Amino acid sequence: MTGPNAARLLVVDDDGDMLRLLSMRLEAAGYRVATAGSAEAALAQLDVERPQLVISDVRLPGRDGLALFDEVRQRHPSLPVILLTAHGTIPDAIEATRRGVFTYLTKPYDSKELLERVAQALALHAPAPASPQAEEKWRADIISRSARMADLLAEARMVARSDASVLLRGDSGSGKEMLARAIHRASARAAKPFIAVNCGAIPEALLESELFGHVKGAFTDAVANHKGLFQAADGGTLLLDEIGDMPPALQVKLLRVLQERAVRPVGSSQSHPVDVRILSATHRDLEAAMAAGQFREDLYYRLNVVTLTLPTLAERREDIPLLANHFLNKLAAKYGRRLSGFAPEALKALIAAPWPGNVRQLYNVVEQVCALATTPLVPLALVQRALRVPSVQVLTYAEAKQRFERDYLVGLLKLTDGNVADAARLADRNRTEFYRLLQKHELTPGHFQSQAGDRAVSPSGDDGK
Incomplete structure (x- = not known):
């Protein structure tokens, strides 16, 4: 049985028996199948409804499977094609693979291998999710279909309804600030400010003033009163990014603000009440930092009411095609480039890459290929070039x-x-x-x-x- 949301496949073969056999096996696997007996009939089908995958025999009457592939590539550059070939036409199929055919299978084909290749092609070329419904707009910027991220987002949505402090853990570039913004949008504070500050990027001498504010004359450059980020975020959410890098002296002052729900600007004798929800983020091992005396235990438990851990990009590889194509569309529009997607081998290379820099690194790679691409379909060579970044090799x-x-x-x-x-x-x-x-x-x-x-x-x- 196939449902309305099942992937639609177009199968092309001039052998009626083979066409029926293929259709039966694919429909039994849950796919919707349309058929055509020639390249011309297949192109007519494409004009009516675009499938998610084309499976075609190489030997067809009139225009053959390779010519059909060329036409499909011209009309729909990102539509994957699988070729079925007899042993005598394997060299042609290999050449087609170099030109962008997803893969080829030799006859008689193995049913299990066919279904595996179909699943791979669909996974690699799955379209980005449609615009989220109103209730999903809170996480609209987070592109994902992985089960790991679905579980995390469900937990984040639940946590957002409370006012509990949340500690976001995850490697650099995994999307901690993006998740923090999503939590803010899903909370009762959504209409109020969301402010993020990187505690490791601001010198210690300035961080206290940045967080808590200062009064005129508090120090040499204090030429006017200055509201800190706590006051600026009043009623909303404040993300303390890289909280593990906060100097010990400031940890004490932050703890006092959280306990008293009031801030005292530098140089002032008066405190100002603030109503701020605190989200904090770190890539550091705070338990190890506490053991080393670098992070206060009382502050840790105040911040860590709920912990959410973001997976690395390598732990959610099924999201890489979605993210890569999403970034490509976004950057192509930004730079005015006509790009339609990634060649199959280029997408495979992205999926197989180690991604030590996670989603941020993927964005940078896509930005580089977007700037350098000269064809609508981004080729493997360009992706390989963008992935070759100098890095320290870590050996055991x-x-x-x-x-x-x-x-x-x-x-x-x-x-x-x-x-x-x-x-x-x-x-x-x-x-x-x-x-x-x-x-x-x-x-x-x-x-x-x-x-x-x-x-x-x-x-x-x-x-x-």
């Missing part, structure tokens, strides 16, 4: 030790012109042990011997063999 201790050991041995062999006796002497190891190390790293001393002139023999008479 064992890997680092192995690499150092090999590099050390190579350096000695180069220095001694491949003479094992001299290299072992420099390493302060006996020759038997040194040979064992060379075998472990598959290093041959002869490869390091000089190629110019006769090889010199060491005073010991050992020629390195």
Whole structure:
């Protein structure tokens, strides 16, 4: 049985029996299937209703499957195509894959593999969700279809109804401020200000004044009274981002404000009542910071009434196609570029990338490809270029030790012109042990011997063999 929201597939084959068999298997898997017996009939179907995926035989009467693919690509650049091919036409199918066909399957095809490839194609090319209904506008900026994010958003929506302080945890770039804004929009304070401050980005000398305000003459540059962010956010929500970086002296003053619900500007003797909901965010391990005496335990429990933890982008990879296409559409409009999507292989590369910088890094990568793209469909090469950013390679201790050991041995062999006796002497190891190390790293001393002139023999008479 198929529902109205099931993905619609267009299957093209001039063999009626094969067409019926394919349709039965796909419909049994829950898809809606339209069929066509030729490329011309398939293009006519596309004019009536656009499917989410095209599955076509390579050998068709008149215009073949490759020509059909070219026409589909021209009309709908982001529509995925799977080709079915006999062994004799595999080279054509491989060439089509290089040009952007999602994949190809050889006949007789395996039903399980077919369904897996169909599911992959649909997942990679799923459209961004439609405009949210009024009740979902609170989280309209958070693009996701992952179960992990759905659970988090349901919890955030529930928490938003209370006035409890919330601690948002997550790696840098995972979207903590965006979730904080969503919580504010879903709360009773939505009509009041939402203000975010990065506690690690403002010098300690200025942060107190920024948060609590100051009066004229409180310090050299205080030429007028200044309301702090607590007063500016009165009635609304204040996000204290990177709270783990707040200096200890300010932690004490923040705790007093939270306890008394009043702020005293720098240089003033009077306190001003404030009604502010506090959300805080950090990528640091606050429990470890408390153990090290860097974060106050009483402040931690005051801020951490409810904890929400954002997953890394690598933990919600099913969201990458949605986010990438959403960012591409947004940036294409911003820069006035005509871009329609990512080539299948480019999208696969995005999904497979490690993303240490999370959603923020993905946005930056998409912005770079948007600036450099010369075709409507972003190619794999451009994505690979944007993903090649300098980064520190993190090795395990064992890997680092192995690499150092090999590099050390190579350096000695180069220095001694491949003479094992001299290299072992420099390493302060006996020759038997040194040979064992060379075998472990598959290093041959002869490869390091000089190629110019006769090889010199060491005073010991050992020629390195």
